[in-house]
Amino acid sequence: MWIIIAVIVIIAILIGLGWVVLTQRQAAAQAVDFSLAKKALMDEDIATDLAAARKVALAGQALQNFQETEKIYRDLRNHRFAAIDAEINRAMQLSAGLNVWKTRKSLQSLLDQMTEAVSLQKQVVSGLESIQQENKMQRQAIDQLHGDFDDITERLTAMNNPYGPSAPALLAFLSDEEDEYQRYHELIEAGDRVKAAQKFEEVGMIAGQVLDYMQNLPILFTAFNEKYLDQINELHTSWLDLTDRGVVFAEGVLEDALSEVDDLRLQGLQAIEGLKVKEANTISTTLNQKIQDLYDLMEEEYQAYHRYFKQQERVNTEFDRVKEQNHSLLLELTYLKGRFILGHEEEDRQSSYHHDIEELVLSQQEVQRALKEGSQTYSWAVTRQENWLSILSQLDSDQVALYHQIEEFQPALQSAKEHTTAYIDQIRGVKRSLERRDLPGLPEDFLQKFFTVSDEITRLDEAVYAGEVDLDDVQRQLNIVAADFDTLKEQAHTVIVAADLAVSLLQYANRYREQNEEVAKALKVGQKLYQVDFDYDGVIQEMKPVLQEVEPGAFERLQKNQDPVLL
Template sequence: MGSIMVTVVLVGIVILAIIVYVGILAYQQRIRRQVTALADKKASLVAIPLADEVKLVSQLSLTGQSLTQFEELQNDYADITQDRFKRIDAQLAQLKNDSRGLNLIQLRRDLAKDTLLVSQTDELVQTVQTKLAALQEVDKQHRQAVRDLEQKYQDLRKTLLAKNFAFGPSIDGLEERLGQLEDNFDTFTQLTQTGDHERASDVLGQLKADTASLEDLIKAIPPLYKDLTAVYPDQISELKSGYEQLSNEAYHFGDADIPGLIQKVADQVNGNLAALADLRPDDAKVINQRIADQIDHLYDLMQTEIDAKKPVDENLDNVARFIAHAQNQNQSLMAELDRLKQNYTLDHQELETARELSEQLRNIDGIYQRDVQNLTGQAATYSIVLAHQQQQEKDLKQIEEQQAKVLKSVAGLADEERQARETLRQFDFKLHSLRRQVENLNLPGVPQNYLDYFFVVRNEVEQLATDMDQPQIDMEQITKQLLIIQTDLDSLSERTDDLLDSAELSEELMQYANRYQASHEDLAKASQEAKKLFDEDHEYAKALETIATELDKVEPGSYKRLEDAYYQRKGREKPKHDDESQK
C-alpha cells in the first residue's frame, strides 16, 4: 500500500513538471513573437524617409524662430537614428537571447521596457515628420502669399490711379494706406525669403486684415462720393427751382421753412465730404441716409401742396352748401323746439343741444370764411385748408345726425299726447264700470281695504287728468304715470272680481246649506257666522271660506261643484289666485 502511494505521488510530480515545462516553452515562444513584432515596427520606422525630409527643409535657408525649430528637429532626428534605433536593436537582441532562459519575471519587465521605447520612438518620428512637413508647407504658403499680395497691390494701385476721380477727398488717405501696406509687404517678403516664417506669419496676419480693410474702403467710398457730388446736388438744385416756381404760383407751406431746410441739407452734404476724407465711410453712410430722408421730406412737402390744390378748389362750393344746409336745418330745429316748448316739457336738453350745434356751426363757418379769404388773397396753405375741409365734412355729418336724433325724439310728442288722453278716457271708463259692477250687486257694504285701494286708483287717474290739463305737459312723466295707473287698475279689476265672486258664491253656498241646518248643528253655526261676516262685517271672502269649509264636511266636493257651476255661468275661468287663497 505504501509503495503504491509513493508511485502515485511520483507520477503526479512528473505530470506537474511536464505542465510547467510546457507553460515555460509557450511563454518563451510568445515573448519571441512579440520581439519579432517590435523588430518589424522598428523596421517600418527606419523606412520612413526622414533623412530626405530633413535635407529638403535644410535647403530652405531658415532663420529666426523657424531655424531654431528646425535645429530642434535635427537634434530629434539624430537622437532617433543614432541612439534610439541602436538601443532598440540591442535591447531586442538581448530580449530574444534571454527568452531561452527561465527568469520569466525579468523577461516580462524587459519586454515592457522595450515596448515603451519603441512606442515613444514611434511618437517622436511622427512628430518630427509632421513638423518638417509643416515647415515646408508654411514656406510654400508664404512664398505664394508674396506672389498673391504683390499682384493684389499692383491691382489696387492701378485702380486708385485709373479712378482717382471716383474717390474725391479720400484718394490721399487711400494712397497713404496702400503705401503703408506695401512697406509692410516688403517686410513680409524679406522675412519669407530669409526663412523666418514665425515672424512672417505674424506680419502676414496683420497684412491680410489691413488689405481687406483697404479693399472695403475702395469699394464703399465711390457710391457715397457719387451721392454727395452728383445725386444730392442735382436734387438740391431741383428743390430750389421747384420751391421758387411754386412760390411764384402762390403756394405756401405753413410753418415749414423750405429754403432753410434746403440750405441745411446742402451744409450736410458739404460736411459729409470730410468724413470721406477721413476714411470713415460707415459714418458717411449714416449721414447720407439722413440727407436722403430730408430730401424726400422736402419733396413730400411740395408734392403735398400740389396734390391739395385741386381738391381744395373742388370742395369749396360743396362745403359752403353743406354748412348752409346744416345751418338751415338747425334754424328749423330751433323753431320746432320753441313751438313744442309752449305745450311740452323737454326733458333731454334738446334746446341746449340745438344751441350747442348752432355754436359748432358758427365755428365751422368762421374757419371756412377765413380759408376763403386766404385763398382769395393767395395766402393759403392748401394742405391746411384741405385738412380743414375734411374735418368740416366729418363734423357736419355728425351735426346732421344729432339734429335728426333730436328731431326724432320730439317728433312724436303730439301723438303721444293724443294716445295718453285716449288711455286716460279708458281709465276713467274702467273705473266707472268697476263701480257699477259693485253697486249692481246691492251688497250690504264694501270692505274698507277695497274702498281705500279704489280711491287710490281714482286719485291717480284724477291727478293724471290734472297734469294733462296743464299748459305745458311733461310727456315723459305722463308716460310713467300711465304705466303705474295701468298696473294699479289691473290690480283693482282683479280685486273687484274677487269681491264679487266671493259675495255671490257665499250667498249661493249659504242658501244651499239651508237644507242641512236642521240635521247638522256645526253647519248651522257656520251659516250663522258666515251670515254675520257677510251682513255686518262685509268680509265676503271670510264668509265664503267659513261656509265652504263646513259644507264640504257634510257633503264632500259640494263646494267645488258649486264653484265650477258659478264660473261656467259667468263664462270665464276661475282665477288662479282664488285657487291659492282657498288652499
C-alpha cells in the same frame, strides 16, 4: 474529472498568453511605424521654405499670413513632435508588458496626435503657398502701378481729369510712391534684403493707398460735383415750382436745408482735395440722407396740398349736413316746446352742438387764413381737417340720437292717450260688471282701491291732455295706473267669486235651518255679513264649517259648480 478541467484551464491560459504576446508585438511594430511617419514629417523642407519666405519682402496681408503660418510651424516643431516622441516611447514600453488595453489606448492617442500634426503641416504648406501667391500679386500690382506712372500722371494733369480737386495731392502722393519704389530697387541691387523688405512694405502701403484713392476719389468727386449738385438744383427748382402752384412750406425750412446740403457738398469736395476718403464718405452718407429727406418733405407737402382740397369737399359735405341737422333740431324743439315740457336738457344739447359748429367755422377760417398768408403748411391743414371730420362724425351721431329721442315725443304721447282711454273704458267695465251682479254692497278695502285707481286714471287723463305735457310725469303716472289697475282687477274678480260662493252657501244652508240649530245660528250671522257688512269672505268662513258638519263634501261641490267670472 478535475484533471481534465485543470488541463483545459492551462491550455486556455497558454492560448491567452500567446494572444497577448502576439498583440503586443504588433503594437510595438505600429509604434515603430508612427516613429517613421513622424520622422518623414520632420524631414520635409518646410523649415527651408519658411526661411525663404522670411527673406521675401513681405507686406500687408502676406506678412500677416506669414506670421500666422510661422506660429503654427513653431508649435508643431517645439511641442507637437515632442509630445509624439514621448507617446511613442510610452507605447514601446507598454508593448513590452502584458497590459494590452493600455497599449491600445496609447496607440489611439498616437494616431490622434499624428493626424492633427499632419493636418497642421498641410496648413503650414498651404499657408506658404498662399504667402508666395499674395506676395507675387502684390509685386505685380506695385510693378504695374510703376509701369503706369506716366499714364496716370498724364490723366491727373489733364484739364478734365476725373479726380477733381484731389488731383494735385494725388499726384504728389503718386510721386512719393515712385520715389520709394526706386529706393526699394536700389536696396535690392545693393543686396540689403532686410531693408528692402522694410522698404517694400512701405511701398506696398503707399501703393495700396494710391490704388484706393484712384478707385474711390473719382466716384466721390462725381457724386459731390455732379449727382448732389444736380439734386440740389432740382430741389431748388421743384421748390419754386411747387410754391408757384400754391404749395406752402414752413418759412425758412427749405432755404436753410438747401443751404446746409450745399455747404455739406462743398465740405465733401474739400475732403476730397485733402485725400480724406473716409471723411468724404461720411459726408456723402449724411448728404444723401438729407437730400432724400428734402425730397420726402416736398412730396409730403405736395400730396398734402392735393389731399387738402379733395378732403375739403368731404368736410364741406359733412359740415352742411350737421348744420342742417342742427337747424332741424332747433325747429323741432321750438315746435315741441309749445306742447311738451323738455326735461332732459334737449335745448341745451342742441345749443351745445350749435356752439361746436360755430367753433368749426372759426377753425376753418383760421386754417384758410393761415394757408393764404403762408404761415402754415398743407400737411398741418390736413391734420386739422382730420380733426374736423372726427368732430363732425361725433356731431352727426349725437344730433341723430337727439332727433330720434325727440321724434318719439308725439308717438309716446299718442300711445299714452290710447292707454288712458283704454284704462278709462276698462275701469268703467269693471264698474258695470260689479253693478250687474246686483250685490248689496262692496267691501270697504275694495272701494278704497277702486276710487284710488279712478283718481289715478283721472290724473293720467289730465296729464296727457295738459297744455304742456310732461312725458316723464305721464310715463310715471302710466306705470302707476298699470300696476294698480292690475291689482284692482284681481280684487274685483276675488270679490265677485266670493260673493257668488257666499250666496250659494246661504241658499244651500237654508234647507238645514229647521233641522240644525248650529246651521241656523251660522245662517243668521252669515246673512248679516252679506247684507250689512258686505263681507263675502266672512260669509264663506262662517258657513263652511257648519255645512261640512251637516253634509260633508257639500262645500267642495258648491265651489266646483260655480260659474266662471268674467269682468
